[in-house]
Amino acid sequence: xxxxxxxxxxxxxxxxxxxxxxxxxxxxxxxxxxxxxxxxxxxxxxxxxxxxxxxxxxxxxxxxxxxxxxxxxxxxxxxxxxxxxxxxxxxxxxxxxxxxxxxxxxxxxxxxxxxxxxxxxxxxxxxxxxxxxxxxxxxxxxxxxxxxxxxxxxxxxxxxxxxxxxxxxxxxxxxxxxxxxxxxxxxxxxxxxxxxxxxxxxxxxxxxxxxxxxxxxxxxxxxxxxxxxxxxxxxxxxxxxxxxxxxxxxxxxxxxxxxxxxxxxxxxxxxxxxxxxxxxxxxxxxxxxxxxxxxxxxxxxxxxxxxxxxxxxxxxxxxxxxxxxxxxxxxxxxxxxxxxxxxxxxxxxxxxxxxxxxxxxxxxxxxxxxxx
Amino acid sequence: xxxxxxxxxxxxxxxxxxxxxxxxxxxxxxxxxxxxxxxxxxxxxxxxxxxxxxxxxxxxxxxxxxxxxxxxxxxxxxxxxxxxxxxxxxxxxxxxxxxxxxxxxxxxxxxxxxxxxxxxxxxxxxxxxxxxxxxxxxxxxxxxxxxxxxxxxxxxxxxxxxxxxxxxxxxxxxxxxxxxxxxxxxxxxxxxxxxxxxxxxxxxxxxxxxxxxxxxxxxxxxxxxxxxxxxxxxxxxxxxxxxxxxxxxxxxxxxxxxxxxxxxxxxxxxxxxxxxxxxxxxxxxxxxxxxxxxxxxxxxxxxxxxxxxxxxxxxxxxxxxxxxxxxxxxxxxxxxxxxxxxxxxxxxxxxxxxxxxxxxxxxxxxxxxxxxxxxxxxxxxxxxxxxxxxxxxxxxxxxxxxxxxxxxxxxxxxxxxxxxxxxxxxxxxxxx
Numbered sequence: 040x041x042x043x044x045x046x047x048x049x050x051x052x053x054x055x056x057x058x059x060x061x062x063x064x065x066x067x068x069x070x071x072x073x074x075x076x077x078x079x080x081x082x083x084x085x086x087x088x089x090x091x092x093x094x095x096x097x098x099x100x101x102x103x104x105x106x107x108x109x110x111x112x113x114x115x116x117x118x119x120x121x122x123x124x125x126x127x128x129x130x131x132x133x134x135x136x137x138x139x140x141x142x143x144x145x146x147x148x149x150x151x152x153x154x155x156x157x158x159x160x161x162x163x164x165x166x167x168x169x170x171x172x173x174x175x176x177x178x179x180x181x182x183x184x185x186x187x188x189x190x191x192x193x194x195x196x197x198x199x200x201x202x203x204x205x206x207x208x209x210x211x212x213x214x215x216x217x218x219x220x221x222x223x224x225x226x227x228x229x230x231x232x233x234x235x236x237x238x239x240x241x242x243x244x245x246x247x248x249x250x251x252x253x254x255x256x257x258x259x260x261x262x263x264x265x266x267x268x269x270x271x272x273x274x275x276x277x278x279x280x281x282x283x284x285x286x287x288x289x290x291x292x293x294x295x296x297x298x299x300x301x302x303x304x305x306x307x308x309x310x311x312x313x314x315x316x317x318x319x320x321x322x323x324x325x326x327x328x329x330x331x332x333x334x335x336x337x338x339x340x341x342x343x344x345x346x347x348x349x350x351x352x353x354x355x356x357x358x359x360x361x362x363x364x365x366x367x368x369x370x371x372x373x374x375x376x377x378x379x380x381x382x383x384x385x386x387x388x389x390x391x392x393x394x395x396x397x398x399x400x401x402x403x404x405x406x407x408x409x410x411x
Numbered sequence: 412x413x414x415x416x417x418x419x420x421x422x423x424x425x426x427x428x429x430x431x432x433x434x435x436x437x438x439x440x441x442x443x444x445x446x447x448x449x450x451x452x453x454x455x456x457x458x459x460x461x462x463x464x465x466x467x468x469x470x471x472x473x474x475x476x477x478x479x480x481x482x483x484x485x486x487x488x489x490x491x492x493x494x495x496x497x498x499x500x501x502x503x504x505x506x507x508x509x510x511x512x513x514x515x516x517x518x519x520x521x522x523x524x525x526x527x528x529x530x531x532x533x534x535x536x537x538x539x540x541x542x543x544x545x546x547x548x549x550x551x552x553x554x555x556x557x558x559x560x561x562x563x564x565x566x567x568x569x570x571x572x573x574x575x576x577x578x579x580x581x582x583x584x585x586x587x588x589x590x591x592x593x594x595x596x597x598x599x600x601x602x603x604x605x606x607x608x609x610x611x612x613x614x615x616x617x618x619x620x621x622x623x624x625x626x627x628x629x630x631x632x633x634x635x636x637x638x639x640x641x642x643x644x645x646x647x648x649x650x651x652x653x654x655x656x657x658x659x660x661x662x663x664x665x666x667x668x669x670x671x672x673x674x675x676x677x678x679x680x681x682x683x684x685x686x687x688x689x690x691x692x693x694x695x696x697x698x699x700x701x702x703x704x705x706x707x708x709x710x711x712x713x714x715x716x717x718x719x720x721x722x723x724x725x726x727x728x729x730x731x732x733x734x735x736x737x738x739x740x741x742x743x744x745x746x747x748x749x750x751x752x753x754x755x756x757x758x759x760x761x762x763x764x765x766x767x768x769x770x771x772x773x774x775x776x777x778x779x780x781x782x783x784x785x786x787x788x789x790x791x792x793x794x795x796x797x798x799x800x801x802x803x804x805x806x807x808x809x810x811x812x813x814x815x816x817x818x819x820x821x822x823x824x825x826x827x828x829x830x831x832x833x834x835x836x837x838x839x840x841x842x843x
Binding site for chain 1: 451452453455457467468471472473474475476477478481484485486487488489491492493495496512513515516649651652653654655657658659660661662689692693696700701702703704705706707710728729730731732734
């Protein structure tokens with residue numbers, strides 16, 4: 040079906056197709072329409088939607104619903120992300136499948152409600168105290184908002200982790216022509232691994248550190264012990280250094296050891312090109328036009344579009360960057376990904392193209408940096 | 412009849428300080444669950460932060476121990492996700508304070524939750540600081556001269572918010588198990604405020620004894636017993652509205668457009684600019700074109716500017732921004748002001764269609780004046796944007812009048828349809 044919808048609607052479409060049946064949210068521009076779409080779309084399909092009294096309640100309800108076996112999502116913007124960050128840590132610690140949509144606006148604080156930015160990249164990655172990795176995925180337009188949101192649900196379920204979908208006002212509130220039928224048919228729906236009933240249920244038992252514990256719902260046949268505090272495999276608070284190290288190593292490894300499964304990126308590398316553009320978010324759409332423009336003019340340029348920003352796709356970037364002397368990184372912040380590129384690519388010059396006034400980086404600005 | 416040992420494990424020793432009343436309440440809670448909860452598999456005990464948070468090891472039911480002050484949100488999520496579960500929330504007076512809003516909202520929602528406040532008037536776990544329920548004059552580590560704040564009465568709070576079961580019981584009262592069992596059996600929101608003693612902090616700081624609880628109740632005019640036990644108001648069976656239909660824009664019209672056209676419509680609230688732009692863009696998609704639309708308007712939606720940016724193109728549109736419009740439609744001074752930088756970026760290749768009454772800044776692009784006032788008399792001021800967009804469509808060659816009329820037929824509410832169609836026809840008539 041050919042539609043003319045915005046990025047927020049696309050995210051909700053993806054949630055429906057991923058089997059999302061619980062949404063709790065608090066109104067905040069520019070994320071509000073996800074809540075409104077959920078109110079209209081989920082209850083007729085048997086889902087539950089609730090307006091929380093604030094963002095903390097919204098994510099708290101979502102975490103509990105997920106642990107009760109529902110497929111849950113919540114959505115907010117920067118100020119709400121700040122309020123949710125403690126709870127995102129809870130979802131990390133308790134290994135809760137959950138999709139959190141951060142529709143970025145300009146910050147800090149209340150910032151600009153309807154002013155776009157991509158300033159939450161590193162905040163989203165590291166918003167939970169303790170420094171444990173959280174998958175962060177960013178769409179570049181309405182079509183990829185659908186694709187990336189489907190991927191977010193699959194990761195959340197498969198790895199039992201919160202996943203942050205880093206949208207922005209420009210993706211969320213711009214309508215584009217899209218047809219999701221092909222993607223709908225192509226994309227799988229992953230489910231969390233359920234406890235097989237063999238022996239007693241030990242809620243957080245894993246074999247290797249990178250394994251994901253089997254799930255049994257709170258309210259299911261096996262007593263579940265869920266806790267925010269550091270715990271052993273039975274879910275009981277522990278101060279045993281061996282058990283603490285095992286748990287925390289597991290939280291790190293289950294994400295970082297699966298980087299290939301987490302990473303979504305597109306390479307369009309041109310032989311002989313001296314410049315690689317590394318782009319994400321709406322700047323990636325401008326980068327696509329810029330690279331096409333450079334090539335149309337007889338120039339050479341490569342493009343790496345990143346949809347996964349956390350864990351950072353070091354290997355994909357390193358491979359793509361090989362042979363390129365310059366790496367152009369357009370972004371709507373002061374270099375949050377450029378610094379990652381500098382860390383990963385040791386033998387290329389990083390050329391930032393930045394805009395932070397709410398306006399969009401134009402293809403011409405990127406093309407100019409490519410040609411320079 | 413269930414047995415307490417199915418719900419609680421009395422072989423697990425209580426972790427609390429000697430003489431602390433938490434153990435007494437925990438034991439009573441296990442008994443009460445056995446009397447009133449369905450079975451351990453369908454019972455969840457949510458515990459908050461503080462000494463009370465240590466109780467989950469004592470229970471065999473599902474336990475959920477989360478962040479400070481947020482236990483009621485987890486209870487709400489569980490009750491919504493699984494209405495067949497019986498959810499008991501155990502929190503202290505510290506959590507009551509930091510998470511007060513959640514209690515207010517949960518009482519208003521009226522979902523079946525049993526909230527047990529382990530109320531010992533102080534923060535035990537962090538060293539005896541004053542809490543939301545510390546009565547005036549009592550000494551805590553953060554009020555060495557005696558607390559000066561009025562204590563919060565959780566019973567009065569939730570009762571005011573519609574809680575249908577409300578009770579206050581001293582931890583040592585023989586009615587405790589009965590009251591907790593009644594609260595757990597209650598089909599709506601229930602709260603039991605259990606008055607407790609903290610032997611580590613509150614008692615030594617205030618020369619406080621068990622019997623002092625009764626004096627404190629008199630001093631604070633706090634009543635013990637079941638203060639409210641009403642049947643929850645009946646809820647109408649919730650039948651959700653059907654999901655809104657999706658708008659299928661499979662192309663059915665032709666377009667000869669060969670290049671992208673970037674259009675800005677700048678006006679004011681009330682001119683239905685977003686709707687007109689959406690109609691135009693949908694018509695373009697119906698004509699086999701790609702389209703994008705973004706709207707700009709203040710949060711006070713009934714006043715100020717309203718600016719829509721639309722791009723239509725025979726090719727996929729990557730960059731959705733507009734640096735210099737090909738067509739600018741200006742129909743109110745608020746819009747002209749807002750779109751000023753876009754207008755100044757236009758050169759001789761673009762065209763401005765402007766209301767003949769508007770004052771315009773210095774422009775490089777040619778200006779075509781529109782008789783908006785006259786048009787408004789015929790089609791209504793609310794259709795001037797659509798009329799002007801129809802003129803633009805006639806000028807750039809897409810979408811066709813048939814495509815726009817088709818979209819109006821399908822998506823404009825009947826009450827507005829006739830005038831909207833007239834606006835499209837009139838726009839094309841003049842435009843051609």
